[in-house]
Amino acid sequence: MVSSDERRFEVLRAIVADYVQHQEPVASKAIVDRHNLGVSSATVRNDMASLEEDGYITQPHTSAGRIPTDKGYRLFVDRLSEVKPLTSAERKAIQSFLEGAIDLDDVMRRSVRLLAQLTRQVAVIQYPTLTTSTVRHVELVTITPARLMLVLITDSGRVDQRMVDLGDVVTDESVARLRALVNSALAGRKLTDAAAKVAELPEGAPKELRDAVVRIATVLVESLVEHPEERLVLGGTANLTRNAADFPNSLRQVLEALEEQVVVLKLLAATADPGTITVRIGEENEAAEMRSTSVVSIGYGTRATLLGGMGVVGPTRMDYPSNIAAVRAVANYVGEILGQ
Structure with a gap:
């Protein structure tokens, strides 16, 4: 009974x-x-x-x-005992759509667009945080005899390109030596450790390369430091306007709050490890402007490493089982792609 x-x-x-x-x-x-x-x-x-x-x-x-x-x-x-499972067709569509991405930026854009379409909510994804990333390789490409393009590549697929004005002409042989010097010091290091190691580069450089190393190190520090303005991608904001009745007198506040990177990052702050779903409902949201919304978020990454967070924002009157399933599925595929 x-x-x-x-x-x-x-x-x-x-x-x-x-x-x-x-x-x-x-x-x-x-x-x-x-x-x-x-x-x-x-x-x-x-x-x-x-x-x-x-x-x-x-x-x-x-x-x-x-x-x-x-x-x-x-x-x-x-008390959700069952989360509505995605159909095999939906899972196959997610996988093929995301696997077609050509680089990290494309993965982020595709993920947020897909999540917004699946849930009909606002989707947000955080770029892999630099604090958890490792330097995979630093490439130096000659643009002119006195100018190089520095390309920093991390294990999470993040690519940062910057120009380095050397102030003097350098030979191809010198560029090769500079490349080897930088990679021997930084490759395989966490970005936080690499930033500290960059300061030591000029001290160990050969005298004839020291000035070039100082210039490269200055640019490298800019690449290794976190850039908050680059960390988020939002999609599907127009979905909120279809549910304007769910935000009496507050839709404009919600839209303005979503434009603030700090507010959105706080929405994802509860993502502690890959695969763990967090649901914050109404008054549970820290930002007063977001207390007419619910947030379904999750951490994505490899089994051992949390790379970032993603989720959806919508009215408290949302289809929680379906949204949870969609957020979890997309996060799993993004983690697999970046892990490869």
Whole structure:
């Protein structure tokens, strides 16, 4: 026999499902008609009264049905026993779409566009953080006899290109020596360690190359230091406007907040390790402007290393099971691609 607590949760689950689908307050009769709960309308009304008293649902106006509160959504999410699985066709489409990416920038752009399309929410992805990346290789390419292009490549696929004015002509042989010197000192090091090692480069350089090494080191430091303005990609912002009724008097605030990198980074701050889903609902969001939204986020990366975070932002009235499944699937594929 189903306990009264379990039955009340099934009523809450029905209210969440119907409200997400129909965008209208849910009445007891609709629950009885649409969901096979095996109880009478009177029992459902009693359960709804208990749920309202405990703060899980509320009545938006007199003579209306009920809608979930933030507390109700939280209970629903915490007790999700099943996350709606993606179909094999959806998984194959995700894999083929992302595998077609040609570089890290393309992976980020494709991921955020795909996530926005799958969830119909605002999608956000954080570039692999430099603090967890390792220098794979530093390439020096001769542009003119006195100018080089420095290309820093990390293990996460991040590529940073910068020009180095040497102030004097250098031979191809000197460029080869400079390349070998830089890579012997930096290749395989975490970027945080490499930044400190760069300062030591001029001291160990041959006298005839010292001036060039100083100039290269100065540019390298700029590449190795984190650049917050480059760390995020957003997509699907227009999706919020389709649900303007979910943001009474606050849609503009939400859109303005999403333009602030710091606010969005805080939304992803809870991602502690790859594969762990975090759901923050309404008032649980730190930024006041985002308290009419819910955020589903996850860390992506390899099994051993967290590279960054990604997720979706939308109204609290969102399809949590489907969005969680989509965020997890895209994160898994991004982690696999960058891990390769």
